[in-house]
Amino acid sequence: MHYNVIRRPNVDDSHLPATLPFLLKQLYARRGVTVRDCNSSLASLLRPDTMKGQQQAATLICDAIESNKAIIIVGDFDADGATSTSICLLALKMMGAKRVSYLIPNRFDYGYGLSPEIVEIAAQQGAELLITVDNGISSITGVAAANQLDIPVVVTDHHLAGDTLPEAAAIVNPNQPDCPFASKAIAGVGVAFYLMSSIRAELKRRNWFESQHIIEPNLAILLDIVALGTVADVVPLDSNNRIIVEAGLRRVRSGRCRVGITALLEIAKRNPQRVVASDFGFAVGPRLNAAGRLDEMSLGVELLLCEDINKARTMAAELDGLNQERREIEAGMQHEALAKLKQLNINDDNLPQGLVVYQQDWHQGVIGILASRIKDKYHRPVIAFAQAENGEIKGSARSIKGVHMRDLLEKINTLSPDLIIKFGGHAMAAGLSIKAEAISKFEQLYHQVIAETVTPELLTGELFSDGELAANQLEIETAEMIRYAGPWGQEFEEPCFDGRFTIIQQRLVGEKHLKLVLETECGSKLIDAIAFNIDLKAWPNLQAKKVDVVYSLEINEFRGNQSLQLMVKQISAV
CATH class of the missing domain: 2.40.50.460 (OB fold (Dihydrolipoamide Acetyltransferase, E2P))
Incomplete structure (x- = not known):
């Protein structure tokens, strides 16, 4: 697709430091950078206590640590979920938690989030407290199942909340109603990192570190992992996220990062001393994601937890192989999808406002990338479906700027409440499940809602x-x-x-x-x-x-x- 080229106009940059080169001042000013934004020190991060539910969650988790209760972290099967899970495990252990482990649902067997089935597995493993990371805000039935078993749940998430919230013991999510935290763009790993900071503050208030003869941990050593998850999840890099990412990149460049990240950079032929955010986005993140797409994301978590560089290199090589396999599967699916669109006479000159593609034998773990590739090619919101279990098909949606995908699915759900079995996500990406026989009705409503809400200007690539x-x-x-x-x-x-x-x-x-x-x-x-x-x-x-x-x-x-x-x-x- 040929894009319209729009030149950003020159803007007043007099508010920025005169020491900046002229070109850089203009680049910053055009992107709305303020003097305060020029300070990338960690002291400029937003305060943890402005995130709703933070203190309540920290109190519950600190009580569990003091009581030596079994804590299980329930993560997601993407890079944000793997990094969130890793920093919680590392931080809680550094803070003296002795019984902490994790569960990441296999996407093919259990699907996304804290489901009743995952709660049952956690209960069999002796869970006395569950902490969700990068999921949970839509896990109504899963939290209810945990409550029936008297297992309290702390939800940490960043996805948009629905009309009904789970009845969790605490919810930490800047996108829940009435949360004053200013960075709504924070990734799941960022939310988890903020919670770990609040737990450390609460344990310090209780004199826990002194009484247990533990050195109060410096959680900044985890920022390389937080930066990786933030970039890999493709959340907007607002000023708060930029501080987090830059701090993590500085750790990598100085040779102070996790050996797992070093191993992934090595196998991707990236120089750690010159690493930038795009290296995380296009080299490290996809290899980490490959574990959750084709196999078990526990491989990605174990790599991030690893302390031995040789073991890390072995795991990184395995992830690299999975990523190569993913690329081959994706190339085949993309060829098939484009052939289907061609049969429908869909091309650059004859584009509907939104696209839906489905093939029964497509790989569930790769449909998100497929949707992204087609979105990039045609500059249209895209949903790609693949067959799941029990007569259902799972969809992965990718959107364009100005078209809020989760809101679009919400409107379809309002028009036909029994059509979508479950859905969730945010503006640019979302996931959903429907019955296979409902694909035609869904596609009809999808095109109807897009026609009612999307202006032609949004569909012009720029x-x-x-x-x-x-x-x-x-x-x-x-x-x-x-x-x-x-x-x-x-x-x-x-x-x-x-x-x-x-x-x-x-x-x-x-x-x-x-x-x-x-x-x-x-x-x-x-x-x-x-x-x-x-x-x-x-x-x-x-x-x-x-x-x-x-x-x-x-x-x-x-x-x-x-x-x-x-x-x-x-x-x-x-």
């Missing part, structure tokens, strides 16, 4: 550019400055630029990537560029002499040498 760089700005120094001026990510987009260039060389590499040598308009400089997953019907184009390119700056490292490279987002022959 690329935002920070304008044109002068030839003397196309240098490694500029790329280096931007690289470490982030962290960049969701809703705090990495700077993107546009310009017209002359093609000096063009060739295919790796079957579907276009390698270019470009010359600036004034003819003063030659620059390497690469466009991944190019449209092979359009490129290489030996007739094209000049091109308009939208790009970001990257530093290419090869055999110890560094050079500037343009990462092409869009290319058009002039």
Whole structure:
């Protein structure tokens, strides 16, 4: 799909420190950065006590620690769930909890969240307190089942709450009603980290560490894990999340991170000393997620808990293999999905407002990525379904900016209360289950609700550019400055630029990537560029002499040498 390129206008940046380079001041000002946002110290984090339910949850968990009760953490099977589970286990053990373990539901056997079946397993394992991480806000029946067994539940989650909340002993979720915590974009791992901080404060108030001869732990040593989960869950990087992510990245760059993260970076061929948020998002996160998509997420948790680098490398290699298998499965599913859309005469010129794809034999663990790929290709909200158990099919939804996916599912549920068996999620991603025979009715209502709520403007793909760089700005120094001026990510987009260039060389590499040598308009400089997953019907184009390119700056490292490279987002022959 060809995107409209919109240049961000120049804005007043006089409120930002004069010591910042002019280009960086503009990049920050266009993204709404304030003077306070320029302070990335941990002291600038939002206070834990502003998160509703925090003290109540901390009190319950501290009581359980003091009473030596069996605590079981119930996680989710994605990277956010794995990192949330890991930091809770590590933190609680550092704080003196002796009986703490975890359960992560296998997505194929139990599905998402604290279900009654998972409660039963936890009860068989002797649970006396359950803590959900990255799930639980929609686990009405699961919490009820725990209550019947007299097992209190502390829910920690970040997903949007429905009309009914579970009857948990405590709920910590900034997206529950009446929670004043300012960062509604915090990931599940961030919520869990904040709770661990409150538990430490409560235990300190009780003189627990002194009485048990425990050194009060520095929970900042867990921030590399918190940063990984935050980036991998693709939550908006508001100022609070940026502080968390930057603190975690600093730990990695200084060689003070978990050996599991080091092993994942190594196998992804990323330099830990130069790590940035995108390395977590595109290299480490997918490999961690692969465990939950194709196998058991416990492998990912055990890697993050691991203390031995050699064992960590073995587990990282296993995750890398699973990720390669996932990519092969995904490629096949994507080919099948695009073929189905082609049969329906759906292409760039004939697009409905939303897309639904379903095939009985698709892999449940990969439909989320499939939906994301199709969403990126067509710039439409997409739901991909695969067969589940008991005549049900499970859907994974991905949305575009301005189309709130969970709210959309809520409207469908209001129109037909018995259609969706269960659903949950947030603005950009959601999950749901329906009966297989209900797919036609669901698709009909899906298109109806989209037509009623989505304006055509939202369906026009847009690329935002920070304008044109002068030839003397196309240098490694500029790329280096931007690289470490982030962290960049969701809703705090990495700077993107546009310009017209002359093609000096063009060739295919790796079957579907276009390698270019470009010359600036004034003819003063030659620059390497690469466009991944190019449209092979359009490129290489030996007739094209000049091109308009939208790009970001990257530093290419090869055999110890560094050079500037343009990462092409869009290319058009002039």
